[in-house]
Amino acid sequence: MHELAVTESVLKIAIEHAEQAGAERITAVTLVIGDMSSFVDDSIQFYFDLLTPGTLAEGAQLHFKRIAIQFRCRSCEEEFEPRGMDWTCPKCCALGGTVIAGKEFYIESIVVKSEE
Amino acid sequence: MCDPCGCEDHVHKHEHPHETETGAWKIPVVQKILSANDQAALENREHLAAHNITTINIMSSPGAGKTTLLMATIAALEGTVRVGVIEGDVASQVDAERIATTGAPVVQINTGGGCHLDAPMVHRALHALPLAEIDPLFIENVGNLICPVAFDLGQRYKVALLSVPEGHDKPYKYPAIFEAVDLVVVTKSDLMPYLDFDLDAFRKLMQSLNPKAPVLFLSAQTGEGMADWLGWIVENV
Ligand SMILES: Nc1nc2c(ncn2[C@@H]2O[C@H](COP(=O)(O)OP(=O)(O)OP(=O)(O)O)[C@@H](O)[C@H]2O)c(=O)[nH]1
Ligand SMILES: [Mg+2]
Ligand SMILES: [Zn+2]
Ligand SMILES: [Zn+2]
Numbered sequence: 001m002h003e004l005a006v007t008e009s010v011l012k013i014a015i016e017h018a019e020q021a022g023a024e025r026i027t028a029v030t031l032v033i034g035d036m037s038s039f040v041d042d043s044i045q046f047y048f049d050l051l052t053p054g055t056l057a058e059g060a061q062l063h064f065k066r067i068a069i070q071f072r073c074r075s076c077e078e079e080f081e082p083r084g085m086d087w088t089c090p091k092c093c094a095l096g097g098t099v100i101a102g103k104e105f106y107i108e109s110i111v112v113k114s115e116e
Numbered sequence: 117m118c119d120p121c122g123c124e125d126h127v128h129k130h131e132h133p134h135e136t137e138t139g140a141w142k143i144p145v146v147q148k149i150l151s152a153n154d155q156a157a158l159e160n161r162e163h164l165a166a167h168n169i170t171t172i173n174i175m176s177s178p179g180a181g182k183t184t185l186l187m188a189t190i191a192a193l194e195g196t197v198r199v200g201v202i203e204g205d206v207a208s209q210v211d212a213e214r215i216a217t218t219g220a221p222v223v224q225i226n227t228g229g230g231c232h233l234d235a236p237m238v239h240r241a242l243h244a245l246p247l248a249e250i251d252p253l254f255i256e257n258v259g260n261l262i263c264p265v266a267f268d269l270g271q272r273y274k275v276a277l278l279s280v281p282e283g284h285d286k287p288y289k290y291p292a293i294f295e296a297v298d299l300v301v302v303t304k305s306d307l308m309p310y311l312d313f314d315l316d317a318f319r320k321l322m323q324s325l326n327p328k329a330p331v332l333f334l335s336a337q338t339g340e341g342m343a344d345w346l347g348w349i350v351e352n353v
Contacts, residue, residue, distance in 0.1 A: 037292065096324020099325075105148065106146060110143050
């Protein structure tokens with residue numbers, strides 16, 4: 001539901017950076033999205049294709065880097081990926097942990113071009 | 117500074133020495149996509165601090181009992197603190213009208229399809245409230261266990277409600293909200309005899325994900341456990 005507004009910010013940030021760099025076109029945008037964030041790739045792609053025509057980013061490729069949820073065990077410091085309803089540490093069997101990855105939601109980079 | 121060609125400061129348009137064959141180059145951005153919302157939230161936070169208002173963002177799935185709890189809270193705290201409320205819903209004034217019957221100042225935000233409140237919406241609502249007469253301010257977010265958590269509103273505390281009928285396994289399915297909040301309130305405790313909600317399992321799961329957040333257990337209908345919740349408010353306002 002909220003991906004329209006989110007995609008508008010993606011586009012705005014990408015265009016700002018491209019303009020600052022004196023580029024005339026954006027050919028690719030790479031997003032980093034943690035699995036714990038509530039953002040859906042397909043939906044962002046859908047709005048991106050809808051919003052980009054007529055902008056610097058017309059025809060740009062959108063790349064997604066998904067980051068899995070990662071826990072750090074509070075007992076033994078082991079870092080592990082929770083799987084569904086299995087949150088037990090593979091090393092010491094303690095439950096859960098501090099979330100150290102999976103909340104990312106940012107633009108990593110853009111690829112730009114100038115037409116001369 | 118080159119990633120991969122160091123063109124961070126590439127503001128010129130003449131031929132570029134690192135250009136690939138196609139004349140394209142990469143610019144590292146590393147900017148949070150919700151940075152505009154975060155900025156607006158920061159302004160709300162300052163605005164609220166200037167008025168000495170403690171703000172509590174209440175999030176839950178639809179029907180977990182947010183409005184009912186707020187009404188019971190306002191009634192119980194009458195004469196001690198002056199509660200203000202921002203009501204967030206996709207549509208309708210229903211919840212604001214319910215709150216208004218308590219006499220507390222309330223503003224309704226309709227998101228018009230949006231699945232969460234964002235900081236600019238709260239900013240506009242703040243202008244419609246008598247801020248000099250309010251502390252604490254409760255923001256009832258749109259009923260949704262997923263989206264609201266990504267959008268900082270400028271609150272001091274985030275509280276999740278989980279009602280007994282929803283089941284104790286919800287943190288497995290919606291870890292983001294349960295990991296992010298400062299307090300969890302299990303609501304509708306009066307329904308325990310009819311359902312298989314395992315409170316110990318829920319506490320254990322919360323302890324494993326977010327040990328800093330206390331778990332309260334109450335019924336706005338019977339009043340069971342309300343004292344702990346009111347105590348938490350009075351202590352933190
Ligand atoms: N048994 C019982 N029912 C409750 C309790 N609190 C709320 N309810 C009922 O749950 C239903 C939903 O309550 P609301 O307070 O409207 O829930 P809400 O979270 O504000 O709902 P939305 O704003 O639509 O997301 C109503 O029918 C309430 O009467 C409680 O403590 N016990
Ligand atoms: Mg409500
Ligand atoms: Zn361990
Ligand atoms: Zn949403």
